[in-house]
Amino acid sequence: MVINSEDHTHITNQYSAGTDVPRLMIAQACFDEHTTVTDRRSQVRQQARWQTKRWLNQVWRTAAVPFSSPVKNAVAPKTKCFEFNVIHTQQGQPIGFHPDLGVRGVSVSHSGIWYAIATASQPSLGIDLQCYRHFGSSARQWAFTAGECTQSMTLLCAAWAVREAFLKSHGVGLPHLLRNIDIDWQQQRVSDPAANLSERMFRMVYGLYWVCAICYCSESERPEWDVATLSTTVPLTVSSARSTSLC
Template identity: 85%
Template structure:
């Protein structure tokens, strides 16, 4: 479903008040023994879409404290009949809409057999997951500065993930000259003034096979990693985060 800018503006007025805490989920797709390699990409996408809707309902219908007053009202009974739906703007940016809870920001990414889902009460949210891979000459010239091209494959994938998540948080997709996006690794901030794209905070999660970046509004609290369907050790690039495994 695609909505126009007028509908989007009207619905975004229904965002919940209070502190915004982005939530991130990373999962591995499941396949049966008959799934061919050619079918895997399609199944990863299908599972990511299904899990996105399921997770939106789980997060916002059970943990949104600002709506706790509905618990004893007639609205609460009506709410049980509805679920979040994923709606897309004309630019292709998704968001979750619920007739009672309003609009929630959402972003989805997949790479290989992995996918990541992020949600927040604000729409300025983007996530990108990259399985570790080398980059060819053209991709390096387009996505990285000369200095960045000397970095390891892991750091190049992290740089790519941050920049693509940043674009998603603005509702902008590829193609875009990624190397012009400035990353402040110490302050965990990313911006592109030349393209008139405002600053975002970013947060990184490193896994054994991938790196995942989430970009969000500077006014928001640091993200929370809610669910992870794997026992692979992780490193989270936030001093406020606890060790996860």
């Protein structure tokens, strides 16, 4: 699904998504001509916060059913004119909350002038977006295995994104010895038994300037989701058992 920032026209809809399907938005922040470099970081965060509530309401206003409902794909009930708010757990993990519809999982990440937002019906959700960059020797020793350190910059950024998204899906943040988190690229599974963190599934989205990882509970059905880009024509590649290119 590609979304135009002006009219939000749905150009491509890959799959008929149910309420258990993670929905992902990747956006480039907008700046005016007077924005300084030092102001950009705070503006990216502000725009990400604003778009998070907007994305929650857009995704769930037609597909939402009460979080406790046992009926999958049930007809959405009529609700009052409330909107989702983003609240945080004691560990700092964000949660989407609606007075009528209840709780929805949400995760936010930003890097450079880009940000990513994911939402799903289950709260065990984590996302991390990394603009492509090089890592120093100390970061390599802390975040990557010996075998990974010989790989390309793209792979290193992808591994970093998977591990951070994994931690976020558990409500855990840094510092954490990232290299101890095991990534099974073939099965798209990630785990850290030594830290008592249960296994998650993950998926990847690659762009020209960044890589984005999303982790979700492995007990859930393997999702296929719509990917939305806002205010950009950058081509995306979604990694899965059946690779799909969007542009």
